[in-house]
Amino acid sequence: MNVRCPNCKKVFNPNNEQEKFLMYAIEKKQALAMIECAECYKDVPINPMNLMSFEPKKDKVLTDEYDGKSCPVCKEGILSFIDHEKEKFWGCGECGNVWFSKQDLEKEF
Known part of the structure; x- marks a missing residue:
């Protein structure tokens, strides 16, 4: 599972606890989850329903x-x-x- 940080724009692998949290959020069809980026160490908003995109979206x-x-x-x-x-x-x-x-x-x- 890869996650793209909306803050630093880097792709990282969530740790085991984060992955369980994101899987739960996906199962519940949540559109917002906060996790800590492994690259910039900031708590960032993630859309769990859009994690599978391997190509980062253009910055808005x-x-x-x-x-x-x-x-x-x-x-x-x-x-x-x-x-x-x-x-x-x-x-x-x-x-x-x-x-x-x-x-x-x-x-x-």
Whole structure:
């Protein structure tokens, strides 16, 4: 199993604990999971449903003002904008909160 870090853009193999966590997330069809990159050692948001892509996606230009900001609920997590094939949303990997509309997210701030 290979994982591409959205922070440093390097591909790494998750350790046994991370692999079990990602397999569980895939089984549950989760679209957001936070794991530590083995290359840059940062906690990064991963889309478990898109791990099998061996070719990294082209980097998107961040146009969303909330992507990378602190979570308004738990204050410890970081918001990530997930642009999934079927749905788009903001999520916090620390507390698990998800917002499907920008209006709902803005209400939290």
